[in-house]
Structure formats: C-alpha cells, structure tokens
Amino acid sequence: MKIITLTQGHDPKAVQRALQAVGQWTSPFAHGDQVQLLVEPHSAPISAAALEAIEGVAKVWAAKSGHPRMDAHPAVVDLGLGVRLGRGVEPILMGGPCSVESEEQIHEAARMVAATGARVLRGGCFKPRTSPYSFRGRGVEGLEWMRQAADAHKLLMVTEAMAPEQVEVVAEHADLFQIGARNMQNFDLLHAVGRMRKPVLLKRGLSATIHEWVMAAEHLMHAGSDAVILCERGIRSFDDTTRFLLDLSAVVQIEQTYELPVIVDPSHAAGRKDLIGPLGKAALACGAHGLIVETHPTPEVACSDGPQQLNPTEWAEAAASWGFAPKPVVLTSDERRERTA
Ligand code: PEP
Numbered sequence: 582m583k584i585i586t587l588t589q590g591h592d593p594k595a596v597q598r599a600l601q602a603v604g605q606w607t608s609p610f611a612h613g614d615q616v617q618l619l620v621e622p623h624s625a626p627i628s629a630a631a632l633e634a635i636e637g638v639a640k641v642w643a644a645k646s647g648h649p650r651m652d653a654h655p656a657v658v659d660l661g662l663g664v665r666l667g668r669g670v671e672p673i674l675m676g677g678p679c680s681v682e683s684e685e686q687i688h689e690a691a692r693m694v695a696a697t698g699a700r701v702l703r704g705g706c707f708k709p710r711t712s713p714y715s716f717r718g719r720g721v722e723g724l725e726w727m728r729q730a731a732d733a734h735k736l737l738m739v740t741e742a743m744a745p746e747q748v749e750v751v752a753e754h755a756d757l758f759q760i761g762a763r764n765m766q767n768f769d770l771l772h773a774v775g776r777m778r779k780p781v782l783l784k785r786g787l788s789a790t791i792h793e794w795v796m797a798a799e800h801l802m803h804a805g806s807d808a809v810i811l812c813e814r815g816i817r818s819f820d821d822t823t824r825f826l827l828d829l830s831a832v833v834q835i836e837q838t839y840e841l842p843v844i845v846d847p848s849h850a851a852g853r854k855d856l857i858g859p860l861g862k863a864a865l866a867c868g869a870h871g872l873i874v875e876t877h878p879t880p881e882v883a884c885s886d887g888p889q890q891l892n893p894t895e896w897a898e899a900a901a902s903w904g905f906a907p908k909p910v911v912l913t914s915d916e917r918r919e920r921t922a
Pocket residue numbers: 679705709741760761762763784814846849
C-alpha cells in the first residue's frame with residue numbers, strides 16, 4: 582500500500598488525474614492540514630521513483646502494514662479546551678454517569694467531576710441495553726442538558742452515537758464521539774462518525790481481537806477521523822466474579838506497538854465498585870493515557886449500571902488515588918467582575 586504526499590500548493594484533483602494516466606487509482610484523505618493520496622491496491626505496478634517524477638508528488642511512502650492511516654496517526658491528540666491526550670502528556674480523567682437521567686443529575690455530576698481535575702464529562706443519552714425493557718436514555722433532550730452542564734464547568738463532553746442517524750445530532754452537541762463496545766464493528770456507523778472529523782473514543786468490542794479493534798480504528802481514519810482514542814473496557818472471560826476481564830496487555834500493545842492514544846474504562850470491565858480504584862492505578866502504570874470512569878451523585882437510584890457507579894465520596898477518593906487534582910480556578914474577567922460586584 583502506498584501513500585503519496587503532495588507538493589505544497591498543488592491541486593490534489595490534478596495530481597490524481599496525472600496518476601490515473603499511469604494506472605494509479607487514488608483516494609484523498611486529510612492528514613493534519615495536508616491532503617494525502619492513498620494508492621489503491623488494484624493500481625498498476627509502478628516504482629516509487631516513477632511516481633515521484635510526476636508533477637505535484639512530493640514523496641511516496643510505501644506502507645508495510647494494512648493500516649497505513651493508523652501508522653500515520655499522531656501519538657497525541659487535541660481534544661479542545663487545551664486538553665491533549667496521548668503519549669508523553671499528563672493522563673486525562675473522564676467521568677460522569679452511565680446515563681444522563683435528568684438536568685439536575687447531569688449538572689451535579691459535572692460539578693463533582695470538574696472538582697476533581699477531570700477534563701471530560703461522560704454520559705450516555707442513547708443507551709445500548711441488553712433488555713429492551715431497560716432504560717434507553719433521554720435522547721436529544723439529554724444531549725442538551727449535558728452540553729449545558731459541560732459548558733458550565735468548562736468540561737469537554739463525550740457521548741455515544743449508536744446509529745448513523747444519530748451522528749449529526751451528537752456532533753452538534755458533543756466534543757468527542759463514543760463508539761460503544763457493541764458497535765465497534767458497525768462499519769456504517771464508523772464511516773458516518775469518521776466523516777464528522779471530530780475526536781472519537783473507540784471502545785473495544787466485547788470479544789474483539791486487538792487486530793479487529795485497530796482495524797475498526799482504521800475504518801474511522803479512512804472515513805476522515807484524525808483523532809482516535811482507543812478504550813479498553815474489558816473482554817469476555819469464563820469467570821463470572823467480574824462483569825468482563827480487563828485486558829491490560831492490550832493497553833500496553835496499543836501504546837507501545839501501535840503508538841495510538843489509549844485509555845481504560847475500569848467501570849464496565851469490573852462491573853463493581855471495589856475493583857475500580859486498583860484497576861485504574863494498574864491501567865495508568867501500564868501506560869494508559871487516561872481513564873473513563875462512571876460516577877453518579879446518587880448511584881443507588883441510577884437508571885443504569887448502579888452497582889459500578891462511584892458515589893461522590895468514592896469518586897473523589899479514587900481520583901485523588903490516581904493522582905488527579907483539582908485545577909486552580911481561572912476566572913474570566915467577566916466572572917471576576919461578577920464575583921466582586
Ligand atoms: C458506556 O460507556 O456507556 C457503555 C455502554 O460502555 P460499553 O460500550 O463499553 O459497554
């Protein structure tokens with residue numbers, strides 16, 4: 582597989598036409614602020630030197646793997662609000678309830694989460710549930726409440742889109758898309774989300790191999806995503822004392838072999854509160870670039886995943902044990918004026 586970098590200022594379409602004249606079928610994709618061309622595998626055999634002689638072709642990179650976009654993906658991604666996630670930067674904490682349930686609940690959750698130094702508010706508005714009789718989320722109304730809660734506490738917002746038809750409305754509200762474990766290989770969804778060019782949190786499928794998982798990331802990138810974060814959330818095992826089995830060796834491989842941003846969700850892996858603190862610590866020790874953890878102002882009355890959601894005290898203790906600390910509040914000049922008035 583070959584990837585072509587264009588000479589600055591050249592029209593990609595004109596270069597594509599010149600390449601097609603020598604039997605090269607290409608598709609353009611964004612790489613940072615550049616356009617690059619992927620040479621499709623069914624193109625005519627040709628040397629890199631012959632391609633580099635074509636006007637507008639700066640460089641030809643012969644990718645050795647079947648996931649060239651992933652190979653070119655940055656090890657650190659920018660999520661907005663100055664938050665960077667990936668290799669070599671401070672780990673990022675994401676927290677919030679399993680489901681957005683009410684305006685009050687998500688505002689209170691955002692307050693708790695921001696107070697611990699977390700930078701991203703999580704919460705599902707479209708919920709994938711095993712039983713059709715379970716709570717399935719507040720939908721668009723929930724997205725609106727969540728956006729307001731995130732803004733009020735200067736947090737980024739991550740939430741799941743379950744179907745291509747939900748992608749646009751989720752993009753209007755969220756800073757990051759979440760692809761849930763059950764949808765990791767929903768290719769139409771991956772393509773629809775990828776086309777939005779927003780950061781994506783890609784959860785590992787319940788029984789997905791690492792290869793299947795990274796190829797799902799490649800689908801997102803092929804469609805246009807240039808900021809993909811993989812999230813290990815536990816895989817199926819024979820043991821039933823935990824909900825899933827947290828696969829930390831996968832985290833090390835994603836970090837070291839693939840050099841992609843990777844975070845860990847100890848909540849869905851364990852399915853119970855007592856393991857979340859230690860699993861979070863272990864994940865960070867393995868090189869995870871962040872954690873996403875479920876917390877609820879009153880887990881005992883939660884509409885979903887009550888047993889694994891940390892209450893406010895447990896959340897504050899866990900966050901501190903992982904080394905997260907509240908950021909000093911920096912007031913805008915308007916806020917300062919308001920407070921001193
Ligand atoms: C979630 O994070 O809200 C969720 C449903 O998790 P998963 O897709 O990993 O089961």
